[in-house]
Amino acid sequence: MTLPDQVPPEQHKVRLLANAIRALAMDAVETAKSGHPGLPMGMADVATVLFSRFLKFNAAQPGWPDRDRFVLSAGHGSMLLYSLLWLTGYPKVTIDDLKHFRKVGSPTAGHPEHGDLPGIETTTGPLGQGIANAVGMALAERLLNARFGDELVNHKTYVIASDGDLMEGISHEAITLAGHLKLSNLIVLWDHNNITIDGAISLSDSTNQAERFEAAGWTVDSCDGHDAADIFRALEKAQTSDRPVMIACRTIIGFGLPGRQGTQKAHSDAPGADVVAGARKELNWPYEPFIVPDDLLNQWRAIGQTGVKVYDAWQARKAASKRAKEFDDTINDVIPASLSPALLALKEKLSAEKPSAGTRKMSEKALDVINAELSNTIGGSADLTPSNNTKTKNIEGVTPGNFAGRYIHYGIREHGMCAAMNGMALHGGIIPYGGTFMVFSDYCRPSIRLAAVMGIRVVFVMTHDSIGVGEDGPTHQPVEHLAALRAIPNLLVMRPADGVETAECWELALNNNRRPSLIAFSRQDVPTVRTTHTPENRSAKGAYELVGDPDAKVTFLATGTEVSLAVEARAKLAAEGTASRVVSMPCWDLFEEQPEDYRRKVLGPGTVKVAIEAAVREGWDRYMGSELLGPAGAFIDMHSFGASGPYKDVYAKFGISADAAVAAAKKLLK
Numbered sequence: 001m002t003l004p005d006q007v008p009p010e011q012h013k014v015r016l017l018a019n020a021i022r023a024l025a026m027d028a029v030e031t032a033k034s035g036h037p038g039l040p041m042g043m044a045d046v047a048t049v050l051f052s053r054f055l056k057f058n059a060a061q062p063g064w065p066d067r068d069r070f071v072l073s074a075g076h077g078s079m080l081l082y083s084l085l086w087l088t089g090y091p092k093v094t095i096d097d098l099k100h101f102r103k104v105g106s107p108t109a110g111h112p113e114h115g116d117l118p119g120i121e122t123t124t125g126p127l128g129q130g131i132a133n134a135v136g137m138a139l140a141e142r143l144l145n146a147r148f149g150d151e152l153v154n155h156k157t158y159v160i161a162s163d164g165d166l167m168e169g170i171s172h173e174a175i176t177l178a179g180h181l182k183l184s185n186l187i188v189l190w191d192h193n194n195i196t197i198d199g200a201i202s203l204s205d206s207t208n209q210a211e212r213f214e215a216a217g218w219t220v221d222s223c224d225g226h227d228a229a230d231i232f233r234a235l236e237k238a239q240t241s242d243r244p245v246m247i248a249c250r251t252i253i254g255f256g257l258p259g260r261q262g263t264q265k266a267h268s269d270a271p272g273a274d275v276v277a278g279a280r281k282e283l284n285w286p287y288e289p290f291i292v293p294d295d296l297l298n299q300w301r302a303i304g305q306t307g308v309k310v311y312d313a314w315q316a317r318k319a320a321s322k323r324a325k326e327f328d329d330t331i332n333d334v335i336p337a338s339l340s341p342a343l344l345a346l347k348e349k350l351s352a353e354k355p356s357a358g359t360r361k362m363s364e365k366a367l368d369v370i371n372a373e374l375s376n377t378i379g380g381s382a383d384l385t386p387s388n389n390t391k392t393k394n395i396e397g398v399t400p401g402n403f404a405g406r407y408i409h410y411g412i413r414e415h416g417m418c419a420a421m422n423g424m425a426l427h428g429g430i431i432p433y434g435g436t437f438m439v440f441s442d443y444c445r446p447s448i449r450l451a452a453v454m455g456i457r458v459v460f461v462m463t464h465d466s467i468g469v470g471e472d473g474p475t476h477q478p479v480e481h482l483a484a485l486r487a488i489p490n491l492l493v494m495r496p497a498d499g500v501e502t503a504e505c506w507e508l509a510l511n512n513n514r515r516p517s518l519i520a521f522s523r524q525d526v527p528t529v530r531t532t533h534t535p536e537n538r539s540a541k542g543a544y545e546l547v548g549d550p551d552a553k554v555t556f557l558a559t560g561t562e563v564s565l566a567v568e569a570r571a572k573l574a575a576e577g578t579a580s581r582v583v584s585m586p587c588w589d590l591f592e593e594q595p596e597d598y599r600r601k602v603l604g605p606g607t608v609k610v611a612i613e614a615a616v617r618e619g620w621d622r623y624m625g626s627e628l629l630g631p632a633g634a635f636i637d638m639h640s641f642g643a644s645g646p647y648k649d650v651y652a653k654f655g656i657s658a659d660a661a662v663a664a665a666k667k668l669l670k
C-alpha cells in the first residue's frame with residue numbers, strides 16, 4: 001500500500017514496535033516450553049516495516065478480496081504471525097490464545113493452520129510449501145486482475161521465507177515458474193540469517209541465492225534486516241518491479257536472546273527463565289510477560305487500521321461497478337445452477353452413444369462442459385497436456401505477463417503445480433485443476449496432503465492410473481498409489497469407470513468446496529458401463545449396485561477400468577447359471593459417509609465377494625470379510641510392480657481378468 005507519507009520510518013520507533021513481537025514470541029515459547037523464538041525475533045523489524053508501511057490490509061476485514069496476502073512460509077516462526085494478528089487487532093485472536101500457544105484446542109497451533117484464525121492465509125510448516133502457495137496466490141491475483149481490472153483486483157503477495165524454504169526442492173519449481181510468468185506482484189523476504197537447525201548454513205549449502213533468483217528472472221535486492229530505513233528502501237523499490245522480487249534480509253536469528261542470538265540455539269526451544277530475563281534487559285523491555293504497554297498497543301492497533309480508507313474506497317468502487325455481482329460470485333466460487341443440467345445432458349448422451357474410450361478422454365468431454373459453464377476454472381498440466389486431456393478447446397493458455405487465458409503450462413513441476421493450485425484456491429475466485437500421470441502423484445503428495453489438511457477445493461487430475469499405461473512400464477504404472485492416496489484423510493479419491501461416472505465425479509469434485517478431490521483416469525479405452533441414463537448422480541454415494549440379480553451369490557466389487565471386467569465376469573457366471581452382482585465403487589470416501597444400512601445393502605450380505613482393482617490390496621479388506629473371521633473374499637489385484645508391454649498383455653501377465661474373477665468366485669462358492 002503506498003501511503004502518502006513516504007518518509008522512511010524511524011529506527012527507534014520500529015525497534016519498539018518490533019520488540020513487542022519479540023517479547024510475545026519469547027514469552028509464548030517460554031510458557032509453552034516449546035516452539036521457535038529465532039525467526040520471530042530475527043524478522044520482527046522486517047515484519048514491522050512491512051505491516052506498518054506497505055502491506056495493504058484492514059485487520060477488521062480479513063476476508064477483503066483485494067487485500068495483500070502475507071504468507072509466513074517458514075511456519076515454524078508461527079509466533080511472528082500470531083503476534084502480528086493480535087497486535088494489529090484481527091478478529092478472534094486474543095492474548096489468551098498467545099498464552100495458550102501450542103495447546104490443544106487453541107487456535108495458535110505449533111505451525112499456522114489455515115482456518116484456525118482469520119489472517120492465516122495458508123497452512124505452513126513443511127518448508128517450501130508456503131513460497132509455492134504464494135506463487136499460486138500471486139497468479140490468482142493476476143488472473144482476476146485480467147478479468148476485473150485494477151479497480152477491483154490489484155494487490156501483492158508477500159512471503160517470509162527462511163533458508164530452509166529456499167533449500168527445499170519445491171522452491172526451485174516455484175521460483176522458476178514465478179519468474180517465467182513474470183509475477184511482478186510477488187515479493188519474497190528471505191530471512192537470510194545463515195543458520196539452520198544443524199548450525200551454520202555453510203554446513204550444507206553454498207548456493208548464491210541472488211544469482212539463483214536472477215537466473216530465474218527475478219529482481220533481487222538485499223537489506224540490513226535490522227535497519228528500518230534500509231528495509232523500507234528495499235520494499236519501496238520492490239513496489240514497481242516488472243518481475244517478482246526477492247529481498248535478502250540480513251538478520252540475526254533470535255535477535256535479543258543473550259547467548260543464543262546468531263546461533264542455532266536460537267532456532268527452537270524455550271530459552272529458559274534466565275535467558276528470557278536477559279533478553280528483557282537487552283531489548284529494554286521491562287514489562288511483565290504478555291504485557292504490551294497501552295501506547296505501543298495503540299500504535300499497533302492503528303497500523304491495523306491504516307488500510308480502512310483504502311478498503312472503503314475499494315468497497316465504493318465495487319458498489320459502483322456494473323460487475324459487482326459477477327465479482328462476488330467469482331470470489332465466492334459460486335457454481336452456476338446451469339452446471340448440473342449441462343452435465344446431465346452429457347451423461348444422457350454418453351449413455352446413449354456408449355463410447356469405448358479412455359476415461360481421460362471422457363474427462364476432457366466433461367471439462368468441455370464445465371469450462372463453458374464456469375468462468376473461473378483454471379486448468380493446467382505439468383507438461384502432459386495432450387496426455388492428461390486437461391486443455392479444452394474453449395480455453396486459451398496463459399503466457400508470461402498475459403493472464404487473460406485460463407490454462408497454465410506448469411512445465412515439469414508437479415510439486416510446484418499442486419502447491420500453486422492450493423495457493424490459487426486459497427486466494428479465492430479460482431477453481432484450479434491440474435494434471436499429471438498418477439504415478440507422479442508421489443511428486444505431488446505433500447501439497448495434496450496440505451490441500452486435504454486445509455480443506456480447500458482443488459482438483460488433482462491423475463491420468464494413466466494403472467498398469468493400463470502399458471508400454472511405458474513399471475516406472476510409469478501406479479500400483480500402490482490408490483491405496484496411498486485413499487489413506488489421506490479429507491481427500492476425495494475418485495476412480496470413475498466410464499464417461500458417465502466421469503461426468504458425475506467431476507460434478508462431485510466441483511461441488512465439494514470444503515475438500516480437495518483427486519480423480520484417477522485411464523489411458524486405455526473402456527466400454528461404457530452406465531448404459532441406462534439416470535438423472536441421479538449415482539457416484540455421489542461412493543458405491544452403488546451397477547447391475548445385479550436378487551438371488552445373487554457373488555458380489556464383484558471394482559473401480560475404474562476394472563468395473564467392465566466385473567461386468568464381463570458376471571455375464572460369464574450367468575452363462576453358467578450362477579447369479580451375481582456388480583458394485584462400482586468410484587469413491588470409497590463418499591461410500592464411508594453413507595448410512596450403515598446402505599453400505600451393508602450395497603456390499604451384499606450373504607454373497608461371496610471378489611474385488612477387482614489393478615492395484616495393491618491395501619484397504620480393500622474392510623469390504624471383504626476376513627481370513628481370520630471369515631467369510632473372506634478374493635482379490636484380483638497387483639502384488640508387484642507392473643511390466644512394460646501392450647496393456648492387454650500386461651493385464652494378462654498379472655492375471656487381472658474377468659476369467660480370473662470368475663475362477664475366484666467359483667472357488668469361494670465351493
Ligand SMILES: Cc1ncc(C[n+]2csc(CCOP(=O)(O)OP(=O)(O)O)c2C)c(N)n1
Pocket residue numbers: 038039074076125126127128162163164165168191193195196197253267
Ligand atoms: C519439509 C521440512 N523438512 C524439515 C522440517 C524441519 N525443520 C523445521 S525448520 C528447519 C530448518 C531451520 O532453518 P531455517 O529454515 O533457516 O529456519 P531458521 O532456523 O533460520 O528459523 C527444519 C529442517 C520442516 N519443517 N519441513
Ligand SMILES: [Mg+2]
Pocket residue numbers: 162163164191192193194195196
Ligand atoms: Mg535460517
